Amino acid sequence: MLIPSRDNGFIHPNASDITPRAAYEGRRDLLKLMATGAAGAALAGWAGREALAQSASAGKLAALPGAKSTVAGAQTMEKLTDYKDASTYNNFYEFGTDKADPAKNAHTLVTKPWTVEVEGLVKKPGKYGIEDLIKLSAQEERIYRLRCVEGWSMVIPWVGYSLAELIKKVEPQGNAKYVEFVTLADPKTMPFVGSRVLSWPYAEGLRMDEAMHPLTLLAFGMYGEVLPNQNGAPVRLVVPWKYGFKSAKSIVKIRFVEKEPSTAWNKAAANEYGFYSNVNPTVDHPRWSQATERRIGDGSGLFAKRTKTLMFNGYEQQVGQLYAGMDLKKLY
């Protein structure tokens, strides 16, 4: 007789008892088939939603594993956004203003070779090939909430390292107070560069202490793979406590400056998009409320209720002190 004990964790079933991966995935395929199959198979559709939502990565791009991050706040336990949704619902105006445009158009982006130039007020300026930049520090997986200024949000497992690692290497000078991020603007590969919506290249910026914060991520991948083009390949910024547009995509220049740099959306509409753009449910966008958000791709679909937006997107504990004493209604 088998007496269960504390060591039971080490009693493994026979290999033959384990459901082979192919078999359980096959069952999911069946569900998916039911979901996409005959018209009127409405119930199967709802069942299939769940199945689809659990297949995280697309498995199409090169793997980029990251060790579990130990940075405080970098491991939210919320349900991940389906990879398909995270890679087909994007704001990347260089490839079109519709959410579906980047996934359709970004295949033209050339990410190899790619150079990131570090310049301005640093002791060690230089040009980094993307291969060297990836190896500059150990890759970590960080699961962040992403809140778009438009009122929707996702939960995405990024792969990258703290921007601070790069900043320490290039040794900023004492008068470097801000970091400016300039992104690619190549009209040959980016069909909407030149459209009147924004001024190109798209530029963003952070105050030095924001840039040095461990949560500020220089990301090279998501869902265990390199970034898809439409999500800002080959290297982007992710600043989880700020509205998504602060996290510049496809970065080609990182510049250290003394004065607050001008940023793309601020130039387009200064009364709507401030330099800080911290997620803040108490400061509305002039044209809509920021109190709630719609979570995208968590499987609950059409009938999901909007959820309350959290101060600093839920990262108040980690970043609140950066803004102590600042009037966030004025410096939005």
Next chain:
Amino acid sequence: MKKLLLHKAAKPLLFLLCLLPFAWLVFGAFTNGLGANPAEYLIRATGDWTLRFICIVLAVTPLRTLTNTPQLARFRRMLGLFAYFYVVVHLLSYSWFDMGFEVGDIAKDIAKRPFILVGFSGFLLLTPLAATSFNRAIKALGAKRWQTLHKLVYVIAGLGLLHFFWMRAGKNNFAEVFVYAAIIAVLLGWRLWRFVGQKRKNRQSATAGSRVQLSKP
């Protein structure tokens, strides 16, 4: 062609055709086919179809006159009612999927986003038109008054366009708005041009008549 338009299956067939976009959306909603943000997709698609049906219904009279096909007139009311059907679904989708039927939230949202007020006014104005689309209403109102009331559709088309324009203004993305604006401008412009032409003709025949009278004594 004209015989086909008078065929007794023509109306039911058109009815089904007009229902097709709705059926497609319902199917998509139940099969996860509306993309990452199904609520947004539904709201936008039903808005698009409202605008499209307004264009279609406004095109009936010019088409009927220019091609000399009076048979087309029998479809006009149904097309107009479909515009109303889609705007009702549009409004319901917004109230339900975006606002969870919270009246307070909707009121706040309208105050925050004036383009919603414009759209809502369009819906309010369209309601009496839909409510008077049966024969007895026409009789009760009298054809003349009924026609005057239904001229409101010109204002409604303008409000719908403004609603769409304002919504797209956030992204400076007006390409699609201009397409609808151009179509509506042509359809309303044609009416204006005919109206002015008619007036001139009336004035000419009036002066011609007075000349005849003058020559009499």
